[in-house]
Amino acid sequence: MSSSGPRFRFAPSPTGYFHVGGARTALYNWALAKRLGGRFVLRIEDTDEARNRPEWTTGIIDALAWIGISTEDPAFEGPYFQSEYASAHIAAAERLYESGLAYYCDLTSEQIQERAKASGTPGYDGYSRDRGLGPGPGHVLRFRVPSGQTVVNDLVRGTVEFDSAHVEDFVLLRGNGTPMFLLANVVDDMAMQITHVVRAEEHLPNTPKQQMLWEALGADPPVWAHVPVLVNEQRKKLSKRRDKVALEQYRAEGYLADAMVNYLMTLGWAPSGDTEIVPWAQIQEAFRLEDVNHAPAFFDVKKLTAFNGDYIRMMPPEVFVAAASDWIPAEWDRDVFTRVSDLVQTRVATMTEIATMVDFLFTDTVDIDPASWNKTMKASEARAVLSDAAKVYEICQWDTASLKNELEMLGESHGVKLGKAQAPVRVAVTGRSVGPPLFESLEVLGREAVLARMRAALELPDSLAADE
Ligand code: GLU
Numbered sequence: 001m002s003s004s005g006p007r008f009r010f011a012p013s014p015t016g017y018f019h020v021g022g023a024r025t026a027l028y029n030w031a032l033a034k035r036l037g038g039r040f041v042l043r044i045e046d047t048d049e050a051r052n053r054p055e056w057t058t059g060i061i062d063a064l065a066w067i068g069i070s071t072e073d074p075a076f077e078g079p080y081f082q083s084e085y086a087s088a089h090i091a092a093a094e095r096l097y098e099s100g101l102a103y104y105c106d107l108t109s110e111q112i113q114e115r116a117k118a119s120g121t122p123g124y125d126g127y128s129r130d131r132g133l134g135p136g137p138g139h140v141l142r143f144r145v146p147s148g149q150t151v152v153n154d155l156v157r158g159t160v161e162f163d164s165a166h167v168e169d170f171v172l173l174r175g176n177g178t179p180m181f182l183l184a185n186v187v188d189d190m191a192m193q194i195t196h197v198v199r200a201e202e203h204l205p206n207t208p209k210q211q212m213l214w215e216a217l218g219a220d221p222p223v224w225a226h227v228p229v230l231v232n233e234q235r236k237k238l239s240k241r242r243d244k245v246a247l248e249q250y251r252a253e254g255y256l257a258d259a260m261v262n263y264l265m266t267l268g269w270a271p272s273g274d275t276e277i278v279p280w281a282q283i284q285e286a287f288r289l290e291d292v293n294h295a296p297a298f299f300d301v302k303k304l305t306a307f308n309g310d311y312i313r314m315m316p317p318e319v320f321v322a323a324a325s326d327w328i329p330a331e332w333d334r335d336v337f338t339r340v341s342d343l344v345q346t347r348v349a350t351m352t353e354i355a356t357m358v359d360f361l362f363t364d365t366v367d368i369d370p371a372s373w374n375k376t377m378k379a380s381e382a383r384a385v386l387s388d389a390a391k392v393y394e395i396c397q398w399d400t401a402s403l404k405n406e407l408e409m410l411g412e413s414h415g416v417k418l419g420k421a422q423a424p425v426r427v428a429v430t431g432r433s434v435g436p437p438l439f440e441s442l443e444v445l446g447r448e449a450v451l452a453r454m455r456a457a458l459e460l461p462d463s464l465a466a467d468e
Contacts, residue, residue: 005038006195010064011082011185013045014056017246018063020299021200021230021238024264028227029198030069031265031287040069041192042078047184052083063247067261068280080192082184089179092187092217093141093172101216102143102172104133123168141173143213150208155225155289157201162208170209182206186213189222198225198289225289228268230299238299254327254351255304259311263304267297277310309349320345327351332362339444343436360430361445366453370464372433376423377462381414386424388414390454398447404439428457 008029012022033040044060046052057079061071070076096102105128107115116122124142133139150162172183179187189197204226214221230238238245250260261280265271269292271278278286315323321341328337340358348354360366376382388410396406404418411421426438429450435441442450 006033006036007039007041007193008033008196008198009041009043009189009192009194011043011045011188011199012060013048014053014060016053016056016059017240017248018060019238019240019245020247020250020264021245023063023067023247023260024230024267025198025200025227026064026069027067027261027264028225028269028287028289028292029196030075031284032196032198032289033075035284035287038075038195039077040073040075041080041194042071042076043080043082043188043192044078045082045181045185047082047086047179047181057081059248063251066247066251066257067264068257080188082188085184085188085191086179088191089184089187090173090177093179093183096143096172096216097135097141100144102141103128103131103169104135104139105131105142106133106136106139108138126169129169135177138175140171140175142169143172143209143216145169145209145212150211152204152207152211152224154204154207155223156228156292156294157204157226160204160207167208167212182209183213186210186217190214190217190219194222196223196225198227201226201229201294225292226294227292228294229296230267231296232299235296235298237296243299244301250304254353255308256311256323256351259308260304262311263307267299268292268295277307277314305349312348312351313346315345317342317345324351324354328355329362336361336444340436340440343440347436357436358441360432360435361441364449365456366429366431368427368431368457368460368464369433370466372427372431373457373460374463376427376433379416379420379423381416381420382424383458383462385410385414385416385421386428386454387458389421389425390451390458393442393447393451393454398443400439400443403442407439424457425454429453 010026152160211221408418
């Protein structure tokens with residue numbers, strides 16, 4: 001398990017989806033391990049039986065691979081599974097007991113609560129510290145918290161002091177002998193020779209206890225860094241119930257990995273210079289924990305979407321066409337798509353928008369969106385413009401410029417500008433009132449299809465019943 005450089009780790013508890021906050025933590029660790037020539041250790045904290053599904057681990061590994069953290073990379077180590085090390089966790093607890101640094105207690109939680117109520121001091125009061133109890137059914141093993149101050153040096157939070165007066169003798173082994181998270185986490189980090197613990201801020205309150213455990217077990221604690229929580233628009237911590245937090249969901253909705261990675265890195269940290277759009281190689285060189293801001297970071301889906309659009313537009317055209325291929329139906333004619341791909345590439349913010357933007361080019365007929373149609377047909381000249389356009393388009397030159405000129409002139413004869421004149425044509429041909437540039441689309445679609453759609457639309461009443 002050893003390597004000479006610093007050793008970072010990412011230690012997710014499987015949940016069945018990959019939280020964007022976890023992705024950010026993983027990326028921070030990855031950037032550092034890569035730049036410093038160290039290791040990124042993946043440890044699956046799967047001791048909760050109910051959370052021990054193999055497909056969840058596969059999900060974690062897939063999600064990491066998507067954001068560029070590959071098990072094939074020489075800096076990657078693992079995955080290790082916490083559940084396989086239970087005997088090491090128990091052995092460490094027993095060592096602490098034998099050296100007097102931990103003790104057994106047989107109080108039930110009700111008894112503890114009663115004592116706390118009677119004394120007016122919340123938490124466990126150390127009742128069994130000197131009772132000399134041994135192991136036994138229902139006996140928990142508690143750590144004997146040393147008095148004094150624990151100073152945690154955190155690269156993000158600075159120096160944080162904890163007074164032992166406020167730290168109760170916490171449980172290491174449950175009454176049934178199974179190890180608690182705090183202990184398992186430390187014992188694994190020690191065994192895996194972790195030098196840097198970079199993790200979510202919610203674990204900061206655990207840190208003084210864990211640092212005491214490192215010391216009690218005879219090792220130097222790691223470098224700590226607790227990264228800020230992610231919050232939503234209302235400044236509330238991102239939660240699965242309220243917010244879209246699963247990385248997999250963003251991936252399925254057509255966000256690009258590069259955009260996601262870049263955006264996640266900027267939550268709590270900013271690259272120097274005047275743009276936040278920075279390639280990974282540069283981020284990896286520039287990222288420093290000391291520069292991470294400890295204020296909660298706003299996970300702004302709108303900003304992420306804008307990043308994504310920028311990344312889509314940065315793709316070389318042929319790369320976009322190839323990437324788009326995964327997002328459009330297999331039966332669509334690739335040549336037709338290639339002809340309109342630049343119209344699409346400059347306009348979509350996510351890859352899923354591609355298909356809906358140009359689907360009208362690939363279907364025999366078009367479903368007209370009633371709301372778009374009804375609104376457009378309210379204009380008094382709309383029907384006449386559509387009807388005249390159907391006549392002009394029978395005979396005019398079939399190219400973008402001519403289609404546009406003809407409609408512009410026709411509009412003038414009805415007293416409306418081009419924008420107004422093209423509205424009924426757009427709805428009739430594409431089914432919607434927004435979409436890619438109209439005349440390019442008409443050219444690609446071809447005279448026959450365009451005329452057929454315009455004539456079919458002219459059969460419709462001015463007002464259509466709205467869809468369910
Ligand atoms: N398994 C813990 C979690 O998913 C992480 C613990 C740690 O990073 O130390 O929150």
